[in-house]
Amino acid sequence: xxxxxxxxxxxxxxxxxLHQAGxxxxxxxEATVCSLIENEEGHLSAEEVYMxxxxxxxxxxxxxxxxxxxxxxxxxxLDKVSFTDGLIRYDLRREGSQHHFHHHLLxxxxxxxxxxxxxxxxxxxxxxxxxxxxxxxxxxxxxQGICMDCQRKNREQQQKQ
Amino acid sequence: xxxxxxxxxxxxxxxxxLHQAGxxxxxxxEATVCSLIENEEGHLSAEEVYMxxxxxxxxxxxxxxxxxxxxxxxxxxLDKVSFTDGLIRYDLRREGSQHHFHHHLLxxxxxxxxxxxxxxxxxxxxxxxxxxxxxxxxxxxxxQGICMDCQRKNREQQQKQ
DNA sequence: ATCCGTGCAAAATCTTTGCATCTCG
DNA sequence: CGAGATGCAAAGATTTTGCACGGAT
Numbered sequence: 001x002x003x004x005x006x007x008x009x010x011x012x013x014x015x016x017x018l019h020q021a022g023x024x025x026x027x028x029x030e031a032t033v034c035s036l037i038e039n040e041e042g043h044l045s046a047e048e049v050y051m052x053x054x055x056x057x058x059x060x061x062x063x064x065x066x067x068x069x070x071x072x073x074x075x076x077x078l079d080k081v082s083f084t085d086g087l088i089r090y091d092l093r094r095e096g097s098q099h100h101f102h103h104h105l106l107x108x109x110x111x112x113x114x115x116x117x118x119x120x121x122x123x124x125x126x127x128x129x130x131x132x133x134x135x136x137x138x139x140x141x142x143x144q145g146i147c148m149d150c151q152r153k154n155r156e157q158q159q160k161q
Numbered sequence: 162x163x164x165x166x167x168x169x170x171x172x173x174x175x176x177x178x179l180h181q182a183g184x185x186x187x188x189x190x191e192a193t194v195c196s197l198i199e200n201e202e203g204h205l206s207a208e209e210v211y212m213x214x215x216x217x218x219x220x221x222x223x224x225x226x227x228x229x230x231x232x233x234x235x236x237x238x239l240d241k242v243s244f245t246d247g248l249i250r251y252d253l254r255r256e257g258s259q260h261h262f263h264h265h266l267l268x269x270x271x272x273x274x275x276x277x278x279x280x281x282x283x284x285x286x287x288x289x290x291x292x293x294x295x296x297x298x299x300x301x302x303x304x305q306g307i308c309m310d311c312q313r314k315n316r317e318q319q320q321k322q
Numbered sequence: 323a324t325c326c327g328t329g330c331a332a333a334a335t336c337t338t339t340g341c342a343t344c345t346c347g
Numbered sequence: 348c349g350a351g352a353t354g355c356a357a358a359g360a361t362t363t364t365g366c367a368c369g370g371a372t
Contacts, residue, residue: 024371026327046362061329066362082243086337087361105295114295120288124281128304132277134266136306143289145297185346187352207337222354227337247362248336 007037010094014077021075031057032068036078036092041115043081043089083113083142100138107147109154114147168198171255175238182236192218193229197239197253202276204242204250244274244303261299268308270315275308 014033015025023029035052036044044052050065069090072078076097078090083106095102095117103116125136146154175194176186184190196213197205205213211226230251233239237258239251244267256263256278264277286297307315 024326026370028328059329063330063363064328067327086249088247105289105293107295108298114293116289116293120285124285125304127281128266128277132266132275133309133312134268134275134304134306135312136304137269138305139303140305141302142300143286143295143297144299144301145295148294151294151296183351185351187346189353220354224338224355225353228352231338 006034007040010037014072017075017077018071023071027057028053028060028064029068029071031060032065033072036072036090040092040094041113043083043091043113045087045089049090079140081140084108084111101140104142105147106142106144107150108144109146109150112147112149167195171198175233178236178238179232184232188218189214189221189225190229190232192221193226194233197233197251201253201255202274204244204252204274206248206250210251240301242301245269245272262301265303266308267303267305268311269305270307270311273308273310 011030011033014037015030018029019025031053032049034056035049039049039052042048046062046066046069049069050060050062053060053065069078073080073090076093079093079101081089081091081104083089083104093101100119100121103120105114105116107113121139121141125139128134128136172191172194175198176191179190180186192214193210195217196210200210200213203209207223207227207230210230211221211223214221214226230239234241234251237254240254240262242250242252242265244250244265254262261280261282264281266275266277268274282300282302286300289295289297
């Protein structure tokens with residue numbers, strides 16, 4: 001919506017999923033979904049989504065945002081994630097409900113979170129199924145470490161000294 | 162400590178780590194650590210730890226349990242984890258801070274959580290480091306799916322019908 | 323008219339903090 | 348003895364819920 005490009009296709013697809021599940025496409029829900037798409041990979045908390053939605057639709061209530069996020073989670077359009085602070089954050093599941101959730105790389109130095117959409121766990125899941133007889137349906141994987149930028153900064157810092 | 166076997170060695174090691182980090186060895190802290198060891202793989206919440214500690218040491222306060230859990234987390238004796246409910250749960254890190262955190266298998270049918278102490282991510286970490294230039298220091302991996310017991314139950318259920 | 327959705331405010335949870343007192347080392 | 352730890356209660360923070368009203372079919 002706003003100035004920069006909005007993934008209309010994706011928005012429509014989500015609206016369709018809401019509709020097919022019997023939910024109405026209210027302005028509040030549309031505004032919430034738009035904010036999520038505009039901040040894709042932003043890993044926003046409920047409060048952060050609320051603040052962004054409120055810029056465009058000032059009359060919306062925080063409870064409505066919570067209720068919408070809950071619906072979107074149930075429909076597997078979103079996944080709830082949580083990193084360093086205890087806050088629940090919401091992450092669009094672009095891969096769809098039929099694929100496994102994407103991975104995250106969390107930099108413990110700058111806090112940045114990078115997404116990995118390639119599924120790196122196919123082999124590991126085979127081991128889990130064969131060795132532990134556990135039938136995998138999904139996964140959540142986060143690597144903690146130092147991102148490329150911080151590695152570079154750290155090297156530069158060392159050279160100065 | 163109570164009726165069943167208590168891992169004295171592990172308790173001592175944790176007390177030593179507390180001591181070396183400059184913390185006092187109070188009865189409350191000992192009771193908290195004991196409850197955690199007795200309920201290893203229990204993935205207890207703060208409230209659940211509190212209730213268990215209170216059985217042995219009725220005068221302890223919930224705030225003290227929170228403060229102790231926070232200290233143990235900082236010392237990497239515990240890891241905070243979170244599964245289906247939003248609650249923060251505490252998981253003893255037996256592998257120590259020098260190894261990567263163990264994996265979890267969460268059964269979405271019965272809610273049981275199984276631990277996998279073998280590190281299945283060595284190859285994947287190599288890919289992450291080479292392909293994404295991300296220097297991995299730790300990871301958190303949870304598989305969702307159906308545990309062996311539920312698979313069996315489901316098969317038996319199907320045969321009846 | 324009916325059903326669903328909404329905003330507001332209150333309630334419910336979970337967690338942290340301030341402070342007087344106590345205790346380990 | 349003194350710094351750190353504790354218990355209690357109060358405050359904070361986050362999330363859920365109750366309820367009357369509103370809007371679309």
